[in-house]
Amino acid sequence: MSPDQARRRPPTAQQFVLAELRRAITSGRLRPGAPIRQDALAEELQVSRVPLREALKMLQGEGLVAYEAHRGYFVETLSLDDLREVYRIRELLEEEAVRRAVARLTDADLDRLESAQEEVERAAAAGDVPAMAAANRLFHMTLFDRAGMPRLARLIRTLWDATDAYRSMYYGDPGNRERVVKEHRATLDALRRRSADEAVTTLDLHRAHAVADLAPLLDPAP
Amino acid sequence: MSPDQARRRPPTAQQFVLAELRRAITSGRLRPGAPIRQDALAEELQVSRVPLREALKMLQGEGLVAYEAHRGYFVETLSLDDLREVYRIRELLEEEAVRRAVARLTDADLDRLESAQEEVERAAAAGDVPAMAAANRLFHMTLFDRAGMPRLARLIRTLWDATDAYRSMYYGDPGNRERVVKEHRATLDALRRRSADEAVTTLDLHRAHAVADLAPLLDPAP
DNA sequence: ATTTTCAATATTGGATCCAAAATACGGAGG
DNA sequence: CCTCCGTATTTTGGATCCAATATTGAAAAT
CATH class of the missing domain: 1.20.120.530 (GntR ligand-binding domain-like)
Structure with a gap:
């Protein structure tokens, strides 16, 4: 019988990015309403834009960021x-x-x-x-x-x-x-x-x- | 005054893919538990894997598909x-x-x-x-x-x-x-x-x- | 002064390419 | 016959490049 059934998988960049983004938003470092510049953020996190965009899509689903086609992502603001x-x-x-x-x-x-x-x-x-x-x-x-x-x-x-x-x-x-x-x-x-x-x-x-x-x-x- | 305040934006591939995927899953064409092969699906929908993956990330958030790192996406099964x-x-x-x-x-x-x-x-x-x-x-x-x-x-x-x-x-x-x-x-x-x-x-x-x-x-x- | 037009720039959307990991396969050994 | 192990193949993860759209700013017209 194998020692751990659910095998440990190597960490992916998008998981890292997702966690970082969450912290940045929930901590208030990225202010509500602020646009999220993919190039700048990707460079800051040392990843390409692909995993960043996937992380943003998740956060969009969770309501942490808003998305407008061809305009990008913004930190969600709450009324x-x-x-x-x-x-x-x-x-x-x-x-x-x-x-x-x-x-x-x-x-x-x-x-x-x-x-x-x-x-x-x-x-x-x-x-x-x-x-x-x-x-x-x-x-x-x-x-x-x-x-x-x-x-x-x-x-x-x-x-x-x-x-x-x-x-x-x-x-x-x-x-x-x-x-x-x-x-x-x-x-x-x-x-x-x-x-x-x-x-x-x-x-x-x-x-x-x-x-x-x-x-x-x-x-x-x- | 401009006739439509919320300007019509050109449709994006990911929106199209998202809708198609949703239909495929909710209609049962993609069976619960089935793995989602990105290459095949991308070719079928005539898009690259990038918008497909973004659509999958949304569906993951909605619970329609399950994701396992390095193994890919699967149609969610419900117990x-x-x-x-x-x-x-x-x-x-x-x-x-x-x-x-x-x-x-x-x-x-x-x-x-x-x-x-x-x-x-x-x-x-x-x-x-x-x-x-x-x-x-x-x-x-x-x-x-x-x-x-x-x-x-x-x-x-x-x-x-x-x-x-x-x-x-x-x-x-x-x-x-x-x-x-x-x-x-x-x-x-x-x-x-x-x-x-x-x-x-x-x-x-x-x-x-x-x-x-x-x-x-x-x-x-x- | 205000508005409009249009080019220059910045930013996002998507395609392609390469790397990394998982899976499938096949042979050697028990 | 089954198990173990190593290699080939498939598939996903990520980086880079190009195209399409939006934004900015300056010049021109009212």
């Missing part, structure tokens, strides 16, 4: 309405994910959530915004992955990433960081008690606060 | 669990879409739904499976588009298309076609009465029947 819509859809999907996850949560899962949360707290205290964003994402996705619905988890992940460029602004404020920490604690407590209802409620509040705080940062109708 | 998951997610999203749509439905919208339904009935009676699939899709999407949530509508559309290869089998049976027609009628009646609850219920039933009938056609755990 306030768009933001509200994304969060509303997440509300629908995450409720399902949380309910399923709670029914299957093991103590080991709770330990993983606890350590993710500790990392969130560490990053929040240190004011390390990128680390906080990463840890926060890990916390939520660890939970959602436990639902045993991979497509649902992937959809939530995609919606999550679609607002990452704005999330970074949100974490810039220490007060917001503190509140995120507190709300995670409330969710984690509910999960420990296996209370799906409470977990859903705390997460809904969590999201509502985020929308309320992000709203003023966005143009009313671009 | 029974996958199918159930897709339909469950649709249930969540479509409920929201229907409720919002009902609140905004105009008489003109109802007329459009009526004519879409008439086309479904014509195709069903004639046993024209592709026409029925197209008309059926139009009926549902016309409704969902009225929700005024473009991202939600796009998600539903994507989930819908992900099972199209199997839907064609389903429509092969005259009895199934008849039932679809009846269930659409029930939904349309509910919409005319502006009863969101009933519309949601009839659509839930509609979906449940489809899953029940498709289940035997799928491998239990591929």
Whole structure:
């Protein structure tokens, strides 16, 4: 019997490019609305335009970049309405994910959530915004992955990433960081008690606060 | 003032390829699980592999094809669990879409739904499976588009298309076609009465029947 | 001053070519 | 007969080159 069934494949340039682009966009280094110049980016990443374009096509499908034929790719901009819509859809999907996850949560899962949360707290205290964003994402996705619905988890992940460029602004404020920490604690407590209802409620509040705080940062109708 | 604000752009090969590929997969001409040979397909479509690969990357994002590095693209296969998951997610999203749509439905919208339904009935009676699939899709999407949530509508559309290869089998049976027609009628009646609850219920039933009938056609755990 | 035209430039779209990896094949050995 | 191993072939991944389109800028006309 072969030692690893799913054989390790050599990394491809497009995977590297995809990861780099994602970081550049979600971190805000590429600003919303900015055109993406393929030649410049390709040179910066030391690859040709082919894998870059393939990565862009993926990001287009995920809604991170917009595409116009013969004009190229642009970092997607979200209107306030768009933001509200994304969060509303997440509300629908995450409720399902949380309910399923709670029914299957093991103590080991709770330990993983606890350590993710500790990392969130560490990053929040240190004011390390990128680390906080990463840890926060890990916390939520660890939970959602436990639902045993991979497509649902992937959809939530995609919606999550679609607002990452704005999330970074949100974490810039220490007060917001503190509140995120507190709300995670409330969710984690509910999960420990296996209370799906409470977990859903705390997460809904969590999201509502985020929308309320992000709203003023966005143009009313671009 | 210019006559058309959004200027018509020349069509790109990748758009053509994307549409062709979608048809080939959803119609079942490319069977689930089949490898997609880029050279052969490119030659058949009279384009180079570059636009083909970009189209494949989009379809990968939509879940119509699976990708393995250095092995290429394959038409996505759905297990029974996958199918159930897709339909469950649709249930969540479509409920929201229907409720919002009902609140905004105009008489003109109802007329459009009526004519879409008439086309479904014509195709069903004639046993024209592709026409029925197209008309059926139009009926549902016309409704969902009225929700005024473009991202939600796009998600539903994507989930819908992900099972199209199997839907064609389903429509092969005259009895199934008849039932679809009846269930659409029930939904349309509910919409005319502006009863969101009933519309949601009839659509839930509609979906449940489809899953029940498709289940035997799928491998239990591929 | 404003608008229009038209050439020059920049940028994207697509085709071809080469490199790298996986698969298929065939022979040697058990 | 089956397994293992090495080579040939096929297929994908990526780079480069050329064509098509959009953008920019300056000159000319109103």
